Amino acid sequence: MNVRKFTANTSREALRMLREALGADAVILSNRNVDGKVEILAMEDGAVNALEPVSTRAEQQVPDQPRFTPRFQADAPSVARPSSVRPVVAALKPMMPAIESASSAELNNVMSEIRSMRSMLESQLAEISWSNTQKREPQKAEMMREMLATGFSASLSRYLVSKMPETEKVENGIDWIKSILSRNLSTIDNENEILEKGGVYALVGPTGVGKTTTTAKLAARCVMRHGPSKLALITTDGYRIGGYEQLRIYGKILGVMVHAVKDESDLRLALDELKNKHTVLIDTVGVSQRDKMVTEQVAMLSGADTPVKRLLCLNATSTGETLSEVVRAYQGSGLAGCILTKLDEAATIGGALDIAIRQKLMVYYVASGQRVPEDLHIANKQHLIDRAFKLKRETSAFRYLDEELPLLMAGAGVMHSGSANTFSQEVSLG
Known part of the structure; x- marks a missing residue:
């Protein structure tokens, strides 16, 4: 041509x-x-x-x-x-997808740049805003340090501090923060929720959070209340060496039979045989929150003919980010509540309380040791919140300095700007 x-x-x-x-x-x-x-x-x-x-x-x-x-x-x-142009147009048609693809790639690059610029601007504005807040309202800056030292997330801390009424004393600010946290932390009033109502409960969670020991503690309480004939224990842990044996030893001490199941059909049969029991406790195999077996485990427990209430064991020593992943992975169709474990090993517990508040999880018990059944207590919200502020970080390497807070708030500000409405729904101030 x-x-x-x-x-x-x-x-x-x-x-x-x-x-x-x-x-x-x-x-x-x-x-x-x-x-x-x-x-x-x-x-x-x-x-x-x-x-x-x-x-x-x-x-x-x-x-x-x-x-x-x-x-x-x-x-x-x-x-x-003119029809004589058709061959030329036909020759150009194969090039159109490449042209459209190139245009789409350029558009995606532009949108990515815009999002990056927006994030940078929000971060800088948040940093400037917090620097001004430190100068105008030093008591809020002090409250922010207190909350961060307890382990609460920067985003939740900033949200509460921004809503805090003006006060001249830090003590008044702390009391207000505690009252809001207490209002939003859900706990059972007494053990009748489990011990009197009974039912089927499965303790779930990642490896090493203390599910088997906590199951034994609950089993001991049930036996003391109703006797061994009203309780049954089930384990799905056929992976760990000695996993079944550990629960079997606890069952032998309590005079309770332990049943082992492998899959959903086994679980159905076992629950059908044990339907005359007042309480059935299921000890599940520990699985990392990132393992696909979590989904299979949730499906197995949800697929049983008998309703199974899942209690998530949350390790109080884990970071807030890790606990968020755990809750998302094990959430499934809904959790009945959670049990906070290893409180005796945790340097701070604000992160665990933050997740329970944000995810609206009912806290049933707190576990603070290996003794069965002594080291299991009904969750007391006021006690937990007071303890969170008493266990705040005292090590200088982990406490934020005045000049570091604006940088931290810059990162929290970006996340907070996109989740302000979420916090208003999750956290009640009234």
């Missing part, structure tokens, strides 16, 4: 050049503006016709129709595209 390009300052001049070079029957392939000038791509009519089969050329001729059409002029009449 002999494609010619004509460039001029105006459309009229470009057309004149085209006519002089190729004649009035030339076929225009494209026209566009390039650097303020008009650029026309065209080719001779004979060159276009040479692309078509000779036998069809006569049939495709359009009689009494000019082959040259100035399509870029606003006042030009609308003329059908």
Whole structure:
């Protein structure tokens, strides 16, 4: 193909050049503006016709129709595209997906840049805002340090501090924060929720959070209340060496039979056989929150004919980020509540309370040791919150300095700006 390009300052001049070079029957392939000038791509009519089969050329001729059409002029009449251009258009069609893909990639890059710029601006504005807050309201800055030292997340801390009424004393601010946290932390009032109502409960959670020991503690309480004949123990832990044996030893001490199940069908059969029991406790195998077996485990417990209430064991020594992952992984169709374990090993417990508040988890018990059944206590919200502030970080390496708070709030500000409405729904201030 002999494609010619004509460039001029105006459309009229470009057309004149085209006519002089190729004649009035030339076929225009494209026209566009390039650097303020008009650029026309065209080719001779004979060159276009040479692309078509000779036998069809006569049939495709359009009689009494000019082959040259100035399509870029606003006042030009609308003329059908000559059929002789079809092969050229067909040749260009395979290139269109690549062009569209390139445009889509460029658009995605632009949107990514915009999001990055927005995040940077929000971060800088949050840093500036918090620097001003430190100067204007030093008591709020002190409250922020207190909450961060207890292990509460920066986003929740900032939200509560921003809603805190003005006060001249830090003690008053702490009392207000404690009252809000206490209002939003859900705990059972007494053990009748489990010991008197009974039912089937499964303790779930990652490896090493103390599920088997906590199961034994609950079992001992049930036996003391109703006797061994009203209780049954089930284990799904066929993976760990000695996992079944550990629970079997506890069962032998309590005088309770321990049943081992492998899958959903086994669990159905076991629960059907034990339907006359007042309470059935299921000790599940520990699985990392990132393992696909979590989904299978949740499905097995949810698929049983008998309703199974799942209690999530949360390790109080874990970080808030880890606990968030655990809750999301084990949430499934819904958790009945949680048990906070290893409180005796935790340097701070604010992170665990933060997750329980944010995820609206009912806290049943807290475990603070290995003794069975002594080291299991009913969750007392006021006691837990007071303890959180008493266990605040005292090590200088982990306490935030005044100059570090704006940087920390910059990161929290980006997340907080997108979750302010979420916090208003999750945390009740009234």
